[in-house]
Amino acid sequence: MKSLLPSDPPPGPFRRSFWRSPVRGPWLTSVFGLLLLVSIPVMFATGLLSYAAYNPDLSRVNDETPGKGLLGFYLFSWPTHPVWLYRLNQGVHVTLGLVLVPILLFKLWSVLPKLFEWPPLRSPAHALERLSLFLLVGGAVFEFATGILNIQTWYKFPGSFYPLHFYGAWVFMAGLVVHVALKLPAMIRALRSRSFIGELRTNLARTRPEPPEAGYLVPVAPGEPTISRRGVLAFAGAGSALIALLSVGQSVGGPLRWTALLAPHGGNVSNPDGFQVNQTAASARIRESETSDAWRLTLGSDGRGGQPATVLSRGDLLEMEQHTASLPIACVEGWSTGNQAWTGVRLSDLARLAGVEHPSSVLVKSLERGGAFSQAVLSAGQVMDPDSLLALRVNGADLTPDHGYPARVILPASPGVHNTKWVASLTFRS
């Protein structure tokens, strides 16, 4: 490379004198790096847990990424308690992701001069490292972009959200692990080079550039500072706090729901039940004729000792023993409802009625035709949990069509889309 390129950088950003910000430097970069180093693993872990919550190993029906191979090594049967488990997991994943946007932008701003290093490739090692940085930055922006667009239901990314966000996360992680391995010593050194408390006490008048270093961060010809380092941290922190204030309410609920002014499922609920709808009957193309008195539930059994299917009307179901469970609906998109009082028949009672005393799983099918989540397979633990219901009523009234009338599944601690609405059949496997 050396022989191909002039040793002097061309004019423009490749010259170090182009970069003037006096607050850029290893210490500031390392503070943002440390914040991301703590938060991105939380994002990754909650993302992997969210994937596990679909029980993808139980059935192809649940699996949006059947080719995952070794990347699904950690999967386990998703628990049903505490009931707010998925709500918490997804609220953290989505809200933390939004809050990290300013931190990520500031981190990338602080290291931008390195994009214009000269010579661009010093050695094969340097070339490989820069390629891994492409995975890191490309992967990070890809993950944030797909996630942020998905929660706004604007599906403009190139493919289905689940495989893109799942495999994209692994590509991002590959870049991140190598970046952390190579840069951790430099980060620790930089953080030790200045006192954090000392920086918080340093106002603009006393702000000086960090001492010159071999890297590209500290400017060789710094301009006059217009903001202190503590000012930059406060700037980023204010961005995160503002984004949190305007969105966290859609996950936490309560009075905060009214501050969620910029979140897809904030304060304005206009449907009669008073809590959020993920997919209306109209958008699922459920016809009224299918949900009228003519509606029947088919209880089937699959495997040894199966008996012929049982067919029940809504009246038959209402005559069975009714139970009430207080459960939230929590969407993969991060929003959730508070606990609602769901009333209906226990799934375990229906399994017994179908002649399967100890089901290993149940296939739930909706009246909805097509659609990725018109059916779901639930695990033995989910079927046998006393809070798992085929709900007929909510908060003392019949379900509305948008919430799944005539009957819907409601499960504790499960992703929202597994609470299948407009249920047509339940097929238990022994």
Place this chain on the structure above:
Amino acid sequence: MRRLFPRSDLLQQFDPRRFLRWFDPRRFLRWFDPRRFLRWFDPRRFLRWYGAGPLHLLTLLGCFALAGYASAELLPNNAVGIPIWFVGAVIGHDLILMPMYTVADRSVMAVFRHRRPQLPAVPWINYVRIPAALSGMLLLIWFPLIFRLPGRFTLTTTLSLDPFLWHWLAVTGALFLLSATALAVRLRAARGRRGTRDGRRRRLRVSLASRPSRETGGGPGHS
């Protein structure tokens, strides 16, 4: 030979002994020194060429193995669109978004640079830059909702897309209002401070006024 063709240089060039020398095993072994080739496999020499330690190489190979394994499943989803998104993500941030906000920031400062005497004696640029940047971040995240782009949103969720633009404008307005209030408070405090200083330390102030003061924010705004 030479006696037969005394003037021929040609035959001399093709002296068979020269070629026969190639088959001299000692000469051949001197040329084919196995160490010469083994040197290429000498790890020290390789690492000197590579430019970093063996752990560096191992870490990176591990990284690319994992990324390759995941990409083998990722790319079939859209072998054209996904690479475009990855490259677009880097270009979009590093070469479009970041230069745009840098130019905007410097433009605002440059516009006011020529009005130096009227400018307040506090780092006023932050009172413009911070509300503008926060509003911009909100727009960057929520532009699909703000510009009503998700076509099926109302049909699927029963929620209206109309409020989001007004929410964003209201938050932006509130940010600038808050910022203006903070600036006003700070200006008042600065004026007050200058007043007391005038009374007590007039001589010092005169001597300070002759050089540029860092207290005032350094940027184009200082008086």
